[in-house]
Amino acid sequence: MHTTDAPWLSIDARMKTASIDSSHPGFYGDPYAAYERIRAVAPVFYWREQRLWCFLNAADVGAVLKDRRFGRELLPLPGQPALEPEIPEHLRAFHAFNRASMLEREPPVHTRLRNLVSRAFLTRSIDRLRPRIAALAAELLGQMRPAGEAELLFAFATPIPVTVIAELLGVPTAMAPQLLAWSHRMVAIYELGKTRATEDAAEAATREFSEFILGHIAERRRSPADDLITHLIASEAAGDRLSEEELVGTCILLLNAGHEATVHAIGNSVKTLLEQGTDPAAAFADDAATERTVEECLRFDPPLHLFRRFVQEDLEIAGVRLPRGTEVALLYGAANRDPARYEDADRFVPSRPTPGGASAHASFGGGIHFCIGAPLARLELQVALPALFRGLPGLRLKGAPRYKDAYHFHGLEALHVAWP
Numbered sequence: 001m002h003t004t005d006a007p008w009l010s011i012d013a014r015m016k017t018a019s020i021d022s023s024h025p026g027f028y029g030d031p032y033a034a035y036e037r038i039r040a041v042a043p044v045f046y047w048r049e050q051r052l053w054c055f056l057n058a059a060d061v062g063a064v065l066k067d068r069r070f071g072r073e074l075l076p077l078p079g080q081p082a083l084e085p086e087i088p089e090h091l092r093a094f095h096a097f098n099r100a101s102m103l104e105r106e107p108p109v110h111t112r113l114r115n116l117v118s119r120a121f122l123t124r125s126i127d128r129l130r131p132r133i134a135a136l137a138a139e140l141l142g143q144m145r146p147a148g149e150a151e152l153l154f155a156f157a158t159p160i161p162v163t164v165i166a167e168l169l170g171v172p173t174a175m176a177p178q179l180l181a182w183s184h185r186m187v188a189i190y191e192l193g194k195t196r197a198t199e200d201a202a203e204a205a206t207r208e209f210s211e212f213i214l215g216h217i218a219e220r221r222r223s224p225a226d227d228l229i230t231h232l233i234a235s236e237a238a239g240d241r242l243s244e245e246e247l248v249g250t251c252i253l254l255l256n257a258g259h260e261a262t263v264h265a266i267g268n269s270v271k272t273l274l275e276q277g278t279d280p281a282a283a284f285a286d287d288a289a290t291e292r293t294v295e296e297c298l299r300f301d302p303p304l305h306l307f308r309r310f311v312q313e314d315l316e317i318a319g320v321r322l323p324r325g326t327e328v329a330l331l332y333g334a335a336n337r338d339p340a341r342y343e344d345a346d347r348f349v350p351s352r353p354t355p356g357g358a359s360a361h362a363s364f365g366g367g368i369h370f371c372i373g374a375p376l377a378r379l380e381l382q383v384a385l386p387a388l389f390r391g392l393p394g395l396r397l398k399g400a401p402r403y404k405d406a407y408h409f410h411g412l413e414a415l416h417v418a419w420p
């Protein structure tokens with residue numbers, strides 16, 4: 001095992017393994033440095049502590065995403081009965097939520113769920129939310145301005161996505177603090193260093209959240225409104241509808257996924273723009289410039305770095321033999337810094353041509369699980385970031401921002417800023 005000069009990382013190039021202490025600030029504060037050291041010797045490596053084969057390169061990540069031999073759940077072999085995973089008693093509600101969530105399913109269940117949800121989602125265009133997001137940003141900036149300083153995650157980056165997703169679904173925005181609390185307790189289960197206490201908290205939050213959503217669905221059945229929950233209830237394809245359990249699972253998934261990543265995408269983007277001394281006038285000169293800047297922010301420092309897949313059948317990929325049932329990880333943050341895909345990959349270049357097609361960044365994933373909320377997340381960033389820099393001229397960092405001790409959700413602990 002080759003120990004690097006970093007105490008939290010050692011690499012064995014011959015065995016293609018790495019030992020990474022994911023709770024060391026040297027790693028979670030700058031995982032990109034670790035990615036490059038490992039990529040140089042083993043672009044596909046076995047992460048010993050996590051027992052995961054990890055893919056770093058953009059081409060490999062893209063190939064796995066499109067390869068149906070990899071999936072979010074392990075499917076039964078052809079002709080075999082459905083696999084019944086052992087569900088610990090203390091995670092029953094959380095497991096039921098996962099089984100009703102498109103993110104955790106593969107076709108044919110995934111296709112059916114995603115189809116029904118997409119229909120409800122696309123009933124009206126996401127772009128119609130633009131004026132509402134702008135008004136929300138203006139309102140928050142108005143509240144912040146007199147103080148001359150703020151903790152931006154609390155004052156700006158959190159309320160925008162939470163309010164937008166709550167309004168979109170038709171859940172009272174007064175519930176926002178409770179939604180945040182449930183969501184944080186649920187998503188903590190995806191952290192690498194989860195404990196039994198994390199699991200118990202996630203289970204309790206799932207039960208409370210489900211009960212609340214069930215009540216809300218019943219209310220919308222009685223008095224339909226022009227909101228996503230009503231559209232989800234009515235959504236129909238080939239005579240098929242979402243079951244009650246699927247409705248609850250989908251609402252929770254959308255509420256959680258709808259803000260957790262976007263909050264940190266806003267935070268990480270503002271940090272990058274300020275640290276890099278980007279000229280806001282050029283970065284947000286017009287719609288095209290804003291779009292390029294937002295995509296570069298998402299490429300440069302995305303909020304979600306690791307997603308898992310199961311190997312459905314014995315196979316060999318990128319020189320590694322993987323038996324059925326192996327769990328692999330796609331490192332989206334590493335794919336985004338692949339020098340084979342991007343010139344000067346470690347440089348932040350807001351005028352970089354908008355990645356599309358083969359050069360698209362991996363921050364929203366790809367293949368059948370490509371983020372269903374990407375158009376909404378992009379819109380929120382495209383409206384909120386220029387509004388912030390125009391609304392608070394002279395915005396600057398107040399102290400060096402620190403990342404949270406959480407690898408999977410790569411976001412800041414706090415973002416203190418000030419303005420003249």
Ligand code: HEM
Pocket residue numbers: 072102103104114165253254257258259261262265302303304307308332362363364365366368369370371372373374376377
């Ligand atoms: C910047 C913000 C966001 C980022 C970086 C992000 C990232 C992602 C990624 C990487 C995936 C794929 C996971 C995988 O490969 O297994 C995903 C899936 C998903 N996202 Fe997002 N997301 C964001 C915002 C949103 C929003 C605003 C919503 C909802 C309105 C949302 C809803 C979902 C859903 C429902 C899925 C599951 C799709 C499926 O399994 O077919 N996301 N997201």
